[in-house]
Amino acid sequence: METNRGLRVKKETSLNSLRRGFLILETFGVGEDSLSNAEISARTELPKSTVSRLTSVLCDMGYLLPASAVGGFRIGPRALRLGYSALASLNIRQRARQPMQALASRASVSVSLGIRQGIDMLYVEQARGAASLSTRLTVGDRLPIAVSAIGQAYLSICNDGEIAEIAAQLSATEPQLAADLAKTAAEARKQIAAQGYCLSMNSWVSGVHAVAAPVLDLDTKTRMAINCGGVAALLSETRMREEIGPALETLASQISALPPRELIAHFGQ
Structure with missing residues (x-):
């Protein structure tokens, strides 16, 4: 059975991952064709291993798309829908x-x-x-x-x-x-x-x-x-x-x- 401390640690870890995920999405500016893991790491000051893990998750969820020609990533349709919804509101x-x-x-x-x-x-x-x-x-x-x-x-x-x-x-x-x-x-x-x-x-x-x-x-x-x-x-x-x-x-x-x-x-x- 998990202790209260263990549950708190899990919650804090999840929140940190969420914050870092949004931080990665915010690095993509207007007119930015694609960014590599190394470029994202440099801009966010997050470890490359963390960036690699999170970009993989964001791709699976549709928030990023692979830009295979350069080995990087670009904004995906799910992230765009969030932006359009915010603007429409x-x-x-x-x-x-x-x-x-x-x-x-x-x-x-x-x-x-x-x-x-x-x-x-x-x-x-x-x-x-x-x-x-x-x-x-x-x-x-x-x-x-x-x-x-x-x-x-x-x-x-x-x-x-x-x-x-x-x-x-x-x-x-x-x-x-x-x-x-x-x-x-x-x-x-x-x-x-x-x-x-x-x-x-x-x-x-x-x-x-x-x-x-x-x-x-x-x-x-x-x-x-x-x-x-x-x-x-x-x-x-x-x-x-x-x-x-x-x-x-x-x-x-x-x-x-x-x-x-x-x-x-x-x-x-």
């Missing part, structure tokens, strides 16, 4: 699509809606304007939460406990950004309180300007952020402040349960 996407496209077309920019995924922001909806002004990022791409405009807008509606949790996750790879995260969130709140959006000038990718604002779905539970950006050479700081930023604040207020300035007062302080 975000009703705000349908509500936001038309006004996002209107702004993107009018201003020749990219407008993207994102949710937090660990230490990143994941694009779940996007509208694009003229290709010459828009960025190349698309739905499914991830941006670092600490240095992107959309990430900072999201941080503006996080409380101290949530900031500390994100900082702890970030500290393993970006200790300085983690140490400064509370200041980053405070600065974003200050900007949004003053103007309804936060502004990023070349702070994440050189040559790209962006503004962003926090968003709350009508279920009042799903927190997100929306950004608007494009090529810096064609989007001056003056235009970002006088045209694009105010337009994004208006858009965020249209699709959100609360306008950006009210959101930071409600969640972020």
